[in-house]
Amino acid sequence: MRSWQVHELGDPIDRLVLDEVEAPEAGPGRVVLDLEAVGLAFPNVLQCRGEYQVKPPLPFSPAAEVVGRVSAVGDGVEGLEVGQRVVSLGGALADQAAVGAASAFAVPDGVAPEKAVALPTNYCTTWYALHDRAQLQPGETLLVTGASGGTGSAAIQLGLAAGARVIAVAGGPEKVAACEALGADEVIDHREVDDLVERVRELTGGSGVDVAYDPVGGDVFQQVRRCMAWNGRLLVIGFVAGIPEIATNHVLLKNYSVVGVHWGASLARDPASLGRQMGELFTLAETGAVDPLLHPVYGFEQGARAIQDIADRKVVGKVVVSV
Incomplete structure (x- = not known):
């Protein structure tokens, strides 16, 4: 073969x-x-x-x-x-x-x-991140970086399905259009804004975001951490742009959490969770709430x-x- x-x-x-x-x-x-x-x-x-x-x-x-x-x-x-x-x-x-x-x-x-x-990798990772790690609640604001990618697009859809307001960050007209088509409430083209942090503050009335979903890392992470609301949860999904350093003084002063998301390792500790996640995702896919990009x-x-x-x-x- x-x-x-x-x-x-x-x-x-x-x-x-x-x-x-x-x-x-x-x-x-x-x-x-x-x-x-x-x-x-x-x-x-x-x-x-x-x-x-x-x-x-x-x-x-x-x-x-x-x-x-x-x-x-x-x-x-x-x-x-x-x-x-x-x-x-x-x-x-x-x-x-x-x-x-x-x-x-x-x-x-x-x-x-x-x-x-x-569904299995991108959507299960995202389900675990938003529901198990961040405990995302209806009415909260979710910021998604790398939002046109496989995991980012999953985060837009699962965030909306959970009742959150979703702010997506992507670069370039094609990727922005993809995020808009997925239903993101707000889409920021990071290539067109001078200050991502200031734009997020404008969109949140200065309060920042409750949950941030960041598969990018690098300099993007440093901007995202400055977008966090009091008691926010910053999800570390990956670091395709480099492994960032964490300013722990900022974490303390803003009272937010930096939350690691290692979905694969979580399955080794709770193998039955994969079946639960797939069951939830199949239900959402059958109803159209999830339609993978x-x-x-x-x-x-x-x-x-x-x-x-x-x-x-x-x-x-x-x-x-x-x-």
Whole structure:
């Protein structure tokens, strides 16, 4: 079968090779999927470069999540049958993948496979961030940076579904338009404003935001922390622009919390939480409250380009490769 493989670490476009490999088998507790689509995310870029905290042994095939039909079921698997369409964490950028049955979920008939594959990483991370870590309440104000990306667009939709007022921050007309289409109450083009902090203060009547969702880091984090309201919660989702330093004196004086969000590690401590999160998200997807923003879907032969485009920040929304 075809599989995009990393044999040496480096930039995805240079290191990903389309190989022919043996088809996987369904070991105990696992199922084999004939894949329809593969979801990709920024951690896949870091894996290719050897910079992610979890370092798979070489060679490996990067994927954040996969969706497809069950073609084989291993011993001890209950609740999944051959022919079912399921979505799962992990997998491979390949024709087939063997995945753990515990992280595979039947896709409701009303959810398209390309939409379903956008849910596990981006939306579950965001659900965990907003509901478990920030305890976002109806009527609160949520600031989202990197708002046109996979996790940022999820934060807009899940924030609105929770009854929050959402202020989205993005750069450039295309990304601003995407945030507006998602229903953000206010959209700030950071390329067009001289002072992001002042603009947020104007939009909040000087009080600042109750919750900030920041997957960007770097200098953006330093601006976001100055936007926090009294008793606010600043969610650290990632740091694609660099790892910032935290001015703890400012945290004390403004009485806000800086809250780490390590969704993957949370699953190791509470594996059942994944099923609860997916159940909530499937319900929202079926009702239309959640409709994942997708970058134009890549063909399978464009697998390396898809991951490189994430690295080069050329994408708007979730990156999906059709198989």
